[in-house]
Amino acid sequence: MIDSREQSALRTFLDVAKANMRNYSMFLVLALIMIGFAVLTNGVNLHPRNFTYIFIQNSYILILAVGMVLVIIVGNIDLSVGSLTAFTGAMAAIFFNRMGLGFAATVALTLFVGLLVGVYQGYFIAFVKIPAFIVTLAGMMLFRGLTYIVTRVTPITPRTDIFKNTASGTLDVLYIMRMAPNNRGVMVEQAFHLLPLILGALIVVLMVVFGMRDRRNKIKNDFHVLPVGYFIAKQVFMAAILMYLSYKFALYRGLPNVFIILGITVVIFTFITNNTVFGRYIYAVGGNARSAKLSGINSERVIFFVHVIMGMLCGLSGIVFTGYMNSALPDAGKDFELEAIAACFIGGASTTGGVGTIIGAMMGGLVMGVINNGMSLMSIGANWQYVVKASVLLLAVWYDIYTRKKSGLG
């Protein structure tokens, strides 16, 4: 009697673990890839400095992936984001240099340009009902052309370093100096940044407190909750990741500015997708457009706003990329759309819409970023990086389909 009870408890635990495996498999895959490269590069890729650079180098793609995953959930695709990043990046440089606007005004105006482009594309997709593929394919060509026109096919370097510092700099406050070995093993005086650690710890505490409160509430109301072991494992896992990340940032130059920008973007849009009516509508429209419509959801408006958001995030990405290159390049943003789309699919989004998460897309983007970075450290050229990334994309989606079938979701 007791035996079978225990058995069934174990069974449900395994069932839960299996059903939730997809949500965490991306973290594991990312960890495995990092460990793999750590072995191949003698740990150079895990060095705090490199760690920081991975985020700086990928931030603009990750920002695009945030918007792209919304577009994909709603069942569309956006091919124009690469060109649009170039265009908004160029416009930012023009506002700043030729028009002599201040940085804040430049940022605001650039985001507004992105938003306007989103309005234009969203209008044709949502209300005129031209397939997103076509509208954004046209956009891809249009904005590349416009970028060439406004830049006169020559790079524009911002007149001050503020772009560069924003994109490549870190929040260099609140640190202590101490002696530590550098990468050659020589003891030198180095900064140890407290801010990332404090922020990381704060987030962990908040996460645990809110997680427990929510759980207690649910239990009180007799709602369904995951087994307690599973809950603890999940919290520990998330806390470990956050603290590891904070620690790495603490050892180098503190929190990268773009990490903060990206972090805020991710938090906002995760909140929107998980907790707001608008977010629910995005999933509903992507899951079954006709049913959504009959449920009284204004699906045109939802699709429209998703493309507006995408446009604005392109504006943000454009500013960051111009800063990262310290120059608005006419040919900026080549293949960004493909990287962003791949990030979403590696991160578990479904090609048929209705499925996907912001966090998943971030993980997908980081998987590619870590591979790029690791292969560069091993001095393997871009040619092979493409080959590897292609394989990763295929494998990831294949694995996704496989686990979905296994957990009875396919």
Add this chain to the structure above:
Amino acid sequence: MNDQYILEVKNLTKDFPGVRALDDVNFSVRRGEIHCLCGENGAGKSTLMNVISGVHPYGSYEGQVFFHGKEAHYKSVKDSEKDNLAIIHQELALSPYLSIYENIFLGHIKPKFGVINWSELIVASKQYLDKVGLHEDPDTVVSKMGVGKQQLVEIARALSKKVELLILDEPTSSLNDAESEKLLQLILELKKEGITCIMISHKLNEVLEIADSITVLRDGKTIKSFDTNAAKVSEAELIQHMVGRDMTHRFPEKKHQISDEVILEVEDWTVFHPEYPDLAVVKGASFRLRKGEILAFCGPMGAGRTELMMSLFGRSYGSRCSGTVKIDGKEHIFHTPKNAISAGLGYVSEDRKGLGLILIQDVKTNISNSSLDKLSVYGVVNKHEEIMAAEKYRKSLGIKTPSIDQMVKNLSGGNQQKVVLSRCLLAGPSIFIVDEPTRGIDVGAKYEIYCILNDLVASGKSVIMISSEMPEAIGMADRIYVMNEGRIKGEISREEASQEKIMTMALQKTQEK
């Protein structure tokens, strides 16, 4: 092995994550008989058939399946088809953009030198269509037809293959009485030709009419097998085994307080086909709905009932429509379902898979989707309230699911129907339009739904019910409108209502106005 049996299932157990769908099931079907399978929603009927036909592959279950005395190791439906076993699923599986005849022959076309002779197939398809009694041009694209007609295409498709054992999962759930009768005759015909048939149905009168044997499943276990040729079985006896208790009434007592206040008035409503803008699907329909009243719309398949209601509901159907809609005496023009919902209308579609549910979302989200405005503050969803609402309907309608986080696609058909109903109930419309609300629902749950409809009208709401089951319409409605060929043929009060009356009215020649 006893070769009297074409199919034997021994000690079958099938688990899904968190659910034991089948628990040590034993089940045998004699050669040449019609074997019916009964049980509540989620009892495991469809799962059992899916195991038999290889939808759930060999190895994913415990126990044995013997076909013709040989243990079957089907890895997919293709394997079972090779053994001349055909299954028609509860949820139709036609290719929506292909024509009738293409669907009939899809997957087993025999090309000559790699070329398909389509015109030959059109001719060949005619014989199967005649057999199932579907009088449509074989060229018609299936998505343009109602669910009922698509069902007939499915059967024609099964017949066009060589079949020894035919499994029909709730074949009559979307047919009206006359059409169901035709289908049952068809099954009896097939029996004469030596085809063994397993049929799942919630319509017990049909079951008793044609079955040679009946097996009752409950909670994944075989409860009892009856041999109807040996001893007569009564409906009450069946129900008692299905639900585990006695059920004396099929319809709840009604004591409707109908006020004289007309809440909805539709005048001269005409709707045109979405693809052929000159073809009128509904012609000059006028009707009134009073507060606290249950109206039923009866009529044969294709009468225009669904089209009428969907076009009223924010023009969700049709290319254009004309006429006036008054709610509480005020004229309204709805451009979208959203407008209609804000004016107090609610619509539950008959096509739960295509128009009702979001299959890849969980039960909770499907229930709350229409009511998020109510469940949120400044656009932020109150998840706690959302769970409470979903739990409330899970309990009150008895939705059988391991939790409200279960994906809707993993629910049994009847439980999916309950989810669609819950969504509309939660939205709280004052005019509740339900299209085949009890399609695929077991007797016990039907009674619950009838009670809910009665409660709604008791609280001053009004209900319009489209029903193809005449006893249901007669048992529930205060007034019945009979439709056929796009016109409202007439109106029958609750006192005068009878099946014959409805039938004759439907077939009446229209008096030209």
